[in-house]
Amino acid sequence: MRDLIKEAIADLKKGDGFIYVTSDGSKIDLHEAASKGIAVTPVNPKDQVIKKLEAAGLYLNDGRFLNELNELISLVTGNSTASKTSKRRSFTDAEKSKIVEEWKKVEAAGKKTKAAFAREIGVGYQTFINWLRS
Template identity: 85%
Template sequence: MRDLIKEAIADLKKNEGFIYVTSEGKKIDLHEAAARGIAVTPVNPKDNVIKKLESAGLYLTDGRFMNDLNELVSLINGSSSGKSGKRRTFTDAEKSKILEEWKKVEAAGKKTKAAFAREIGVGYQTFINWLRG
């Protein structure tokens, strides 16, 4: 299990943002595809990682599962409360990278703002506030 988690972390770190694939499923650089007039589909590398983790029984996109897992970890660590109350904060650089990715996804017309916000783990209103900048 530990190896699977380390592999998932490595996979996510080596892919900075979306990858683009042709209709045949081959990876291609977005600029190259545009220059050659090839239609591409943006693919979030997180999707493959999520599938691998779920096949091993780790449902990290399931809120109830994550609540149970967090409660278990806090109980093991001696915390009396199941919730830590801490929120994820993003640096300005992380926000900029996310907004750049949104521009690519928006240009492709594949997702709504709400779906994109859910996918990256940010509240919809928070994402809207970032867009308003």
């Protein structure tokens, strides 16, 4: 699956806009095909990638599937999507001070980056940096 995803990314990042396939469906460089006299068909790489991913069971054009996949990823990684849809929260000065003190303990232990800590507590990275400066 990982190789399929890497190949899909590589195909989509190519700058020429199309990939070229022979009659048997093999990818070939346009210049190589021309020099060998092989007939090719230009194919939109996005269409090819979608077909390959769907053949592997990844339906990226299905919104419901994507929502379920994102939910699964957030549950497995521990990154809750609830914080993205929840109302913005204000912190009191006392709460900010307590969070900064907690960060100093975490930093001394060398366990996390500032960005990871900010995500964990549900605060934007730049907001957290501003708290550290004040």
